[in-house]
Amino acid sequence: MIKYTKQHEWVAINDGDEKATVGITDYAQKQLGDIVYVELPGIGVKVNKGDEAAVVESVKAAAEVYSPISGEILEVNENLADSPELINNDAEVNGWFFKLVPSEESELEELMDKEGYDKYIGDLD
Amino acid sequence: MEEEVSNLNKTVLFDWHRSKGAKIVPFSGYHMPVYYGNGILKEHLHTRRKVSLFDISHMGQIELRGPNVYSDFEALVPADIFDLAENHCRYTQFTNDGGGIIDDFIVTKQSDSLNLVVNAACKMKDFTHLKAHLEGSIEIEKLDNYALLALQGPQSAEVLSKFCPEIKNLAFMTKQNTLIKGINASISRSGYTGEDGFEISLKKSDCLDLVDILTREPEVEPAGLGARDTLRLEAGLCLYGNDLDESITPVEAGLKWTIGKQKRLEGGFLGDDKILSQLRDGPEKKRIGICLSGKVPVRSGADILDGEGRSIGTISSGGYSPTLQKPIAMGYVTLNSAQLNEKIQIIVRKKRLEATIIKIPFVEPNYYKTS
Structure with missing residues (x-):
């Protein structure tokens, strides 16, 4: 299952899996342009839904990344330190930001599905 | 930086930019391309290696005419104008009574006039300033x-x-x-x-034709703001509104080299008291170049601390250098x-980042030199 936020984050979780993966959408990376630096959260940090969990710096500006759901950070994408361009090249797979253990599974239901998000960004353009 | 989008002007190339896939943003009252399909990094590196075409039609182009235009204009700028040869360009500023910079721009002496290319965001206030000081005697x-x-x-140039062909050996700043x-x-x-390069002023009605001619050349790609x-x-060049404003003097901005020999001796321009005293005694603050030790870009407004953690100033421009x-x-x-x-420190998101004061420019310029 993949869900999306209005701030252009995605969160993916497989059935039965205890951890969810978070990143920014392809739409978001296009809006940001060339990404040159990513600040990731610390392992073990507890975040609430909507908390600032990461920062991405494009050539032009900095942008905050908010956690789509509450949980505890389990893992971060170490590849982004040396290759932040992974986000531009492959935002929704290899350009993931962090994995967390959700504390409130019900929060996922409040987010948009693929169809809802596509309609949402369609209306933005 | 949010601007009222509905009131924005368009340059004559607006539709062309869109047809080239530009991301358009509001800038200084205009819809302007910030980058095209390739993105800023590729456009930057292409400019350093080959040729890029920029639409800078948002900038203000002004012509001043009148019998005493050169001498009257002399009183508004720290540069000497009297010794500027015909068809030669000079970088200078409009200064206020306190020596602060109202705008920075290029002035060119023409056979019976002066041509100015000023910042888009300063067009209106420049015009008001010029009218206040020159109206009546100068058109x-x-x-x-x-x-x-x-x-x-x-x-x-190629x-x-x-x-x-006649522009191949055109001297820098002519x-x-x-x-x-x-x-x-x-x-x-x-x-x-x-880089070496040219700025080309032409009638709006001819602009699209020239853009088509130039972009048909395989070396040329469009690049955005x-x-x-x-x-x-x-290149260590100042951006008005970031590195320069009405509270900063040319001496503080490291633009001493733009102050004319005659003006240094005799003054005779707005803000001369302050600027000449700073030339004599040194300014209180100064523009510096900064190299970060890590990878975190710093942006304008960030605080600068010295090695002991005392506040010593503020970032005016910052970002990622694609070349370095x-x-x-x-x-x-x-x-x-x-x-x-x-060694200094810059504060970004409450963290102290290690940095060093280095010389400007960061990348050696490649201006055309007559052999």
Whole structure:
């Protein structure tokens, strides 16, 4: 299952899996342009839904990344330190930001599905 | 930086930008391309290696005419105007009574007039300033029917001279009127990227034709304001509104070299008291170049601390350098802190980042030198 936020984050979780993966959408990376630096959260940090969990710096500006759901950070994408361009090249797979253990599974239901998000960004353009 | 989008102007190339896949943003009252499909990094590197075409028609083009135009204009700028040769361009500023910079721009002496290219965001206040000081004796014309293009990069002379061979050896900071495939153009060898290049002023009605001619050349790619900003930062050039404003003097900005010999001796321009005293005694603050030790880009407004953690100033421009592949910045610090190779710290998101004061420019310019 993949869900999306209005701030252009995605969160993916497989059935039965205890951890969810978070990143920014392809739409978001296009809006940001060339990404040159990513600040990731610390392992073990507890975040609430909507908390600032990461920062991405494009050539032009900095942008905050908010956690789509509450949980505890389990893992971060170490590849982004040396290759932040992974986000531009492959935002929704290899350009993931962090994995967390959700504390409130019900929060996922409040987010948009693929169809809802596509309609949402369609209306933005 | 949010601007009222509905009231924005469009340059004559607006539709062309969109057809090239530009991301358009509001900038200084205009819809302007910030980058095209390739993105800022590629456009930046392309400009350093080949040739990029920038639409800079948002900038203000002004012509001043009148019997005493040179001497009257002399009183408004720290540069000497009397010794400027015809068809030569000079970088200078309008200063206020306190020596602060109202705008920075290029002035060119023409046979019976002066031509100015001023910042888009300052157009109106420049016009008001000029009217306040020159109205009556000098005719002030805004060249509203003219567009402005910048062709920048090491191969720009090679490309442009295919159409007008006479510009191949045009000296840096000089201007020539010429024809490009039948189009009247006024070409100066200048720019805002640190590369060899040209700025081409021409009638709006001819602009699209010239853009088509130039972009048919395989070396030429369009580039937007994003790359223009990273290029000028690497070249250590000031951006008005960031590195310069009405509270900053040319001496503080490290623009002493733009103050004329005669003006240094005799003053005779707005703000001369303050500027001459700063030349004599030194300014209180100074613009510096900054190299970050890590990878975190710093942006304007970030605080600068000295090695002991005392606040010494503020970042005025900062970002990622595509050429050096690391963050660079400029900022203002108190004079006694402005020592080359000094270790400093920049505060970003409450963290202290290690940095060093280094010389400006960050990337050696590649301006045309007459052999």
